[in-house]
Amino acid sequence: MAPLPSRASTLLRTCPRRLLQCLNPAFATSQQRRTKADVVERSSGQYDQTARFESPFKNKNDNPTTKIPSFANYMSKKGETNNKTFQYFMVGGMGLLTAAGAKATVQDFLVNMSASADVLAQAKVEIDLAAIPEGKNVIIKWRGKPVFIRHRTADEIQEAEDTKWENLRDPQPDSDRVKKPEWLIMLGVCTHLGCVPIGESGDFGGWFCPCHGSHYDISGRARKGPAPLNLAVPEYDFPEDEKVVIG
Amino acid sequence: MPGIASGLYNSIFRRNVVFLSAVFAGAFTFEIGFDQTLNRFWDWNNQGRQWKDIRHKYVESDEE
Numbered sequence: 001m002a003p004l005p006s007r008a009s010t011l012l013r014t015c016p017r018r019l020l021q022c023l024n025p026a027f028a029t030s031q032q033r034r035t036k037a038d039v040v041e042r043s044s045g046q047y048d049q050t051a052r053f054e055s056p057f058k059n060k061n062d063n064p065t066t067k068i069p070s071f072a073n074y075m076s077k078k079g080e081t082n083n084k085t086f087q088y089f090m091v092g093g094m095g096l097l098t099a100a101g102a103k104a105t106v107q108d109f110l111v112n113m114s115a116s117a118d119v120l121a122q123a124k125v126e127i128d129l130a131a132i133p134e135g136k137n138v139i140i141k142w143r144g145k146p147v148f149i150r151h152r153t154a155d156e157i158q159e160a161e162d163t164k165w166e167n168l169r170d171p172q173p174d175s176d177r178v179k180k181p182e183w184l185i186m187l188g189v190c191t192h193l194g195c196v197p198i199g200e201s202g203d204f205g206g207w208f209c210p211c212h213g214s215h216y217d218i219s220g221r222a223r224k225g226p227a228p229l230n231l232a233v234p235e236y237d238f239p240e241d242e243k244v245v246i247g
Numbered sequence: 248m249p250g251i252a253s254g255l256y257n258s259i260f261r262r263n264v265v266f267l268s269a270v271f272a273g274a275f276t277f278e279i280g281f282d283q284t285l286n287r288f289w290d291w292n293n294q295g296r297q298w299k300d301i302r303h304k305y306v307e308s309d310e311e
Binding site for chain 2: 082088095097
């Protein structure tokens with residue numbers, strides 16, 4: 001084993017001594033210059049809780065070359081609290097303005113993204129149902145898409161409700177598709193590729209899509225052909241007895 | 248004046264939570280007042296030129 005370098009070995013020898021100094025206060029006091037008060041505090045295990053500070057520049061004769069400038073001219077005459085309150089007030093006021101401005105900016109962006117008045121005006125369509133006789137279809141345009149409204153006869157309602165809907169491609173009872181059984185309202189867009197089906201035709205007495213031969217029954221459910229889903233039902237409501245609002 | 252300043256400091260600025268809440272609450276009320284003032288100024292500046300000022304000339308009946 002190679003001998004330790006001389007510096008390392010010195011360190012090793014002094015380390016236990018230092019440790020001893022830390023552990024034994026009496027030993028420490030003998031090694032270092034301490035004031036009498038410190039020794040008393042250390043040995044009794046109690047420290048003075050009040051902070052003290054003694055300026056090292058108090059005695060001018062100690063540091064004859066040190067010249068401390070006077071800050072009296074720069075100190076506030078109004079006192080600490082006034083200035084502190086003023087600063088916090090300015091900071092808070094700036095934050096207030098910033099918060100209001102940021103909120104207005106974000107709000108403007110969000111308002112900009114919402115639907116404009118002309119879009120909202122066209123979003124709802126009101127139809128007078130009294131003009132539609134029983135057993136007739138009406139096609140209206142709503143948001144650029146055709147909407148079928150059929151005034152169903154009692155026979156047709158019976159037929160739609162009696163259908164075994166559990167085994168259909170898109171199983172849905174007739175009661176889920178209408179709010180009033182005599183009024184069937186749905187989007188006139190074939191769920192296959194978006195053609196407009198023809199009314200009162202097809203094998204099931206409902207609608208028939210001429211593009212690829214999908215058949216819908218009198219409740220607008222897909223029964224035959226490539227259509228995967230029933231004709232969609234839009235949001236609608238009957239504000240009065242003879243009126244419907246779609247949208 | 249020192250009483251106001253120290254009261255303000257002790258009640259609002261001392262705790263950051265209170266300070267921040269006061270800032271946001273102040274922003275809310277400030278915005279309302281600011282908007283109302285500006286709207287009033289706009290209406291005053293455009294007296295007789297807005298639709299609500301000339302509506303009665305064109306719309307006689309109340310409904311539509």
